[in-house]
Amino acid sequence: MSSTHATSATAQTLYREIPYIAFGILLNLVPAAVISALRLPVFVDASGTIVITLALGVRAGILTGVLSFLIGGITQNPVMPAFSGTQFAIAVYVHFMARRGWFRGVGRIIPTGVGLGILAAIVSAPVIVGLFGGLTGNGASLVVAFLLATGKSVMKSVILAGLAAEPLDKTLQCLIAYWLLKGMPKTVLAGLKKGSLRQNGFVA
Numbered sequence: 001m002s003s004t005h006a007t008s009a010t011a012q013t014l015y016r017e018i019p020y021i022a023f024g025i026l027l028n029l030v031p032a033a034v035i036s037a038l039r040l041p042v043f044v045d046a047s048g049t050i051v052i053t054l055a056l057g058v059r060a061g062i063l064t065g066v067l068s069f070l071i072g073g074i075t076q077n078p079v080m081p082a083f084s085g086t087q088f089a090i091a092v093y094v095h096f097m098a099r100r101g102w103f104r105g106v107g108r109i110i111p112t113g114v115g116l117g118i119l120a121a122i123v124s125a126p127v128i129v130g131l132f133g134g135l136t137g138n139g140a141s142l143v144v145a146f147l148l149a150t151g152k153s154v155m156k157s158v159i160l161a162g163l164a165a166e167p168l169d170k171t172l173q174c175l176i177a178y179w180l181l182k183g184m185p186k187t188v189l190a191g192l193k194k195g196s197l198r199q200n201g202f203v204a
Contacts, residue, residue, distance in 0.1 A: 017060050024048030024064035029072050036077060041140045041161075042169040045072075046090050050177040053094040054103060054202075057194040061091030079136050082127050089123045090116065090170075098196035105201070109178055113171025120170055121162030128158045140165050
């Protein structure tokens, strides 16, 4: 296949994926806006990234996560774009685990979600400390402030707060993604072949 044909095929694929990516972006941003308004110490801002990574693969998952946070920086919270790298890492991790069948049932999803939460906490911590001094204004910042008041360092406070909140948060989001995909018509999912739906039992 010539480079021109390859480029055209890639463009067509991206065009077909746009509605799914748009859905994933909404799935990231709408719950995140509610959680942020309530100042809860969780995020629920990556369900769409997880769903689209499972359904369409890592490239679409990365686009969903990064675009969500760039748009969210304009519409919701100006700090969100700084965490686009975390969304990138989430898509890569989910793709890696899903290719090995770790979204096949709740019993596997729970440890997968815990691992994702630990990864997200570690990746996000340097950004939170370096750019925001440990406090970003979300619900988790209340936990950081409490730990700082006990005499812990900024980095240690941020990491501990992340490890306290992220595993539960990301496990919940992995389960949300699982239940959403389980509830979708098989005829819709059968046409999505670039992700990891078959490896995880969503389609035969």
